[in-house]
Amino acid sequence: MERKIMFSCVDISKDFSGMHALDRVNMEIYEGEIIGLIGENGAGKSTLLKIIMGFQQQTSGKMCIYNELFAPMSTKEANQRGIGMVYQEQSLVANLTVAQNIFFGFEKRFLRFGFVDWGRINREAKEVMKECGAEGIDPKKKVSELNFATRQMVEISKVLNSVKMSGASKYLILLDEPTSLLNDEEIKILFCQVRRLREEGHSVIFVSHRLDEVLELTDRIYVFKDGSCVGEVKTPGADEGVLYEMMVGRSSSGEYYKVERQTVPEEEIILEVEELCLIGAFKDVSFQLHKGEALGICGVVGSGKEELCSVIIGDEKADRGKVTVFHSEKKFRSPEDALRCGITAIPKERRTEGIIGIRSVGENITISNLKKLGKGIFLSGRTVEEKGNEWIERLAVKCKDVNSPVQLLSGGNAQKVVFARALQSGCKILILNHPTRGVDIGAKEEIYSLIRDITEQGVAVIILGDTLEECIALSSTILVMKDGLVTKRYDAPKENKPEQVDIVRFMM
Amino acid sequence: MKILIKKKLPDISTWIGLAAIVSLIVLFSAMNSSFGKADNISNILTDISPLLLMASGVTFIIVVGSTDLSIGAVCSLSSILFVRYAEHIGLGAYVLIAAAGLISGLVIGILQARFKVPSFIASLGMMSIWESLALVFSNSGTIQLNPKLWYTVDWMSAKISIIPVVFLAALLIVFIYLLIQHSTRIGKYVYAIGANERAAWMAGVPVEKVKIACFGAAGVCYALGGVMFVAKMVSGSPNVGDNYTLLSIAAVALGGTSMAGGRGSVVKTMIGVAVVMIVRNGMTVTGVDSFWQKIVYGMIIIIAAYLTADHTNKEQIIK
Structure with a gap:
């Protein structure tokens, strides 16, 4: 046929x-x-x-x-x-119920005397999800109460439903x-x-x-x-x-993660965290970060690793505990305070936290470092462009020119701009929160090289990896977190990496 | 080379603004021959000065993504305070009202940046407070400046050829704003915060300080705007600034500064101010009733905000 x-x-x-x-x-x-x-x-x-x-x-x-x-x-x-599309970043409305989301925009069909017949919507939503193999989800539940996987099922049901109609x-x-x-x-x-x-x-x-x-x-x-x-x-x-x-256009190699370039951490401790605690997120976390170290933190969503990073860069305030940076105790009130001590982060949500979309590539790259780029209180636009061009060349950022808005760049290139921003700030401690999220293989490899470059220069990085494999391969030390507690610490020298299965046992 | 040319040319909205100014001037000159006379030009420049000052101040607030409704109230209060206290401290009254404006701005700024009260609400509250204080200090009526004290404001009414000094003073402050916008890091911070406050915060931009500074500086501008009215009328009035909240924001919007923040410029505001004042003066000269004038301003602000709204939002949904 x-x-x-x-x-x-x-x-x-x-x-x-x-x-x-x-x-x-x-x-x-x-x-x-x-x-x-x-x-x-x-x-x-x-x-x-x-x-x-x-x-x-x-x-x-x-x-x-x-x-x-x-x-x-x-x-x-x-x-x-x-034709229907399931988006990478989900398009569900979190504070509506599953059924309301599935029939979002189609409420007119359920009118009874001018009012929406919610009972019928819920029943039909149940039907729709059953057809999609997603039975067992309560249509009356709010989307915000569901985990990501379940939301994905709802999303697919919704899309299928809208094309079916x-x-x-x-x-x-x-x-x-x-x-x-x-x-x-x-x-x-x-x-x-x-x-x-x-x-x-x-x-x-x-x-x-x-x-x-x-x-x-x-x-x-x-x-x-x-x-x-x-x-x-x-x-x-x-x-x-x-x-x-x-x-x-080039062949893949086994040295994807550039493990052979992994550095051995130096003696000097540049960040020390002691019994840090944020109520509801993590408790009694202690670790030391050495110069040139790559510290990976593994854990499932909800293990407290994200919040730990937020506290270290000053986005959130700890309830208890001590953070010592370069031998002096610090209490950061904002990422600005942290930046002053040489700590900055590559945030997880690139579009909303990482880039300033409507502003230019050059401005994005220099924004963390303007104090040092200016002469006294003045700052020339040309300095910004020059620095921007320098980084565009160094990291091979694909963009029209240094003045084009970052929002026109693709994910990988936008991420390079965020990296350039962090590196231009002259940071000594860099927190990488899912640095390769939504980035393709080619750009990932470049980012791995870049991470190796900066640790070689003595910058210490804290890595929350996109996958466990990535986290293990990149890190010289690994902390495993579960339910807000550090459950295990591994040394991960390049010759002797811990196995994924071993780590997973301490995560779950 | 291409980049150079592109950078030298202002964008389309600026050209539209300039075209509007020219055509309005031609229109009103045709309708009333006295429009183009030296006296009227001098008048327009004097009239334009307080608005120029206040609109420049509020420009940064709007670029940073906030708004301010206390403009007129601060202006009125400062005119009253100036007349009342020049009696006792002479020229020191300038310092007094500048301080009052600064404090007013700082309060709104701190409420917004630190305590996360929407600036719309914080400034609405302050507006009510300052309006009432203006009435209290003036016994709810116009108060005359003692002729002995005219010397404190006389310098503003002086003219160099047909250009009043008060206009030059306003231009000076606009120039300072322009310098900050173009050639200092605070300028870059203002745009970054307006464009994406969360990302700016994560990148270590001193978000709170910059916002508070914008409000503080704007407060001083509004207060100095009030003194300019004293110079013009040799009196203070508790409702002299009433129209100016609307006019200032209309001028900023009309200039092409985005109400959503992150885009805009003091230069655009200057053009917006010129258009607003020419429309106003033209309507007065051609005898349009003042109640109708307010309807026109209201329409201007809405149309201008529509023109500068971010219609590209469609794109961002998918990202």
Whole structure:
């Protein structure tokens, strides 16, 4: 039986103020097919998804659904044609219930004498979730009470529901990094659901930075690089090496984490934490940080590691305990105080805490260091540009120029700007809160090199890794936290790294 | 080279503003021949000065992402205080009212930055307090400046050719603001805080201090604005500043400074002030009723805020 082409793109291009985000991309998706979409950050994956969903319109080219022209101007229009998207950062409204979220925007259907019939919404939400294999979630629960994995299920149910209401017989579901916040068990459930969609004849576009997942799940893979599609691979027969090479144009190596460059911490203690306590988050945490040390803190969400970092950089105040920096006791009231002592952080949420989106690359890079860059009270705009250009070159940041707003940069490049900001501040202690979150493999590798560079220069780093593997590989010392307590401390010299399974025992 | 050219040219909103000024001048000159006379120009410049000062002050507050409704009240109170206390301390009254304005601004700034009271509410509260104090100090009426004390404000009414000194004084303060905006780190901080306060805080920007300083400096501007009215009318009045909260914010918005913070400039405000004052003076010269004038200002502020609103928000949802 001939399979029908469900969705196609022909020569889609998108320009952003002179930069090609997409360059003549062609794509065909058959009914009942799972397509993998991979590429480095800034390769154009997100832009393509945005165009398909009607968030943005292409500069040239066209899209078709079953050979019928498709030119959505909004998400709603895309939904009406049977296309739905599950976002990387979830789009649920946290203070509404599960059922309210699923039928968000469709309340009109449930009106009874002008009022919403919540009972019926809850019943139907239950039905919808059952169809998606997510039974067992109480539709009356507020989303804020659910954990991330469950929210993801709700999100998927919501998207499926909204395309179902379109009446289209076959759907196309876009999944943008759906697994980044899930654990292995949850990923399995998600994959089951995706495969079920395929069996029913629907199609899925799956975007992920984890190549193993892409290889496991998809039928066909499109590889993106610098805004164009550099290859189309049938999944059976492909392996990570091949994909990796296509994506970055250079071959992967075993020394991914640059473990051989790991430094041995020096004698000098530059930060000492004694019996630090923040009520409701962590208790009696003590550790020492040496010059040139990379201290990894492992623990599940809720173990208190995030809050510990917040206290160290002065974003939150400890209830008890002592923090000694360079042999003098400190009580930081703000990140400004911490910065003065040479401590700064790469925050976890890049878009909201890391970058100042509408301001320029140069301003972002210099903002932590203006006091030293100025002459007296004055500061020339040119100094800011010069410093910005210096870092753009050093870290190979891809941007139009030093004056373009950071929000136009891709995730990986924006993260490099945040790093440049921290390094320009001349910090002695750098806290890396998920430094490679939402960053592609190429940029990740560059960031790993950078971390090695700075520890070689004697900067001490505290790492909250994106994955356990990353945390182990990068750190020379590892603290394991569970329920707000430090449960284990490992030395992790480069020759003798602890095993993941051992660490997990102290985390769970 | 390309970058150089781009940097020299102001953006479109500035050009629109300048075009508006020119066309308004042409329009009002055509409608009333006295509009373009030296006397009227001198008048406009004198009239424009307090607004220029107050709007410059509030510009930084808006760029930093806050707002201030106490502008007019501080201005009125300072006119009263000046007239009352010049009797006792002569020129020292300048220091007194500057201090009063500073304290008023600092209070709002501290309430906002430290205690997280929305600036809208904090300044609304202060507005009520200052308005009432102005009435208390003046026995709810205009008070005349003792002719013996005219020397304290006379210098402002002097003219160099047709340019009044008071206008030059206002320009000087605008210039200081411009210097801070362009060539100091505080300027960079102001924009960073307005654009993303959380990120600025995490990057070690002294968020509280900068915000409090913006409010404090603005308070001084409003108070000096009050003295300019004393110079013009040789009296203080508890409601002289009433219109100026609306006018100042209208001027800032009209100049193209974003009400959401992070974007804008004192230069834009200057253009906004010029447009507002020409509209006002033009309406007066052509005999438009003052009640109708307020309707026009109200519309200006809404349209201007609409034009500068962030319509690109659509993009950020997905990120």
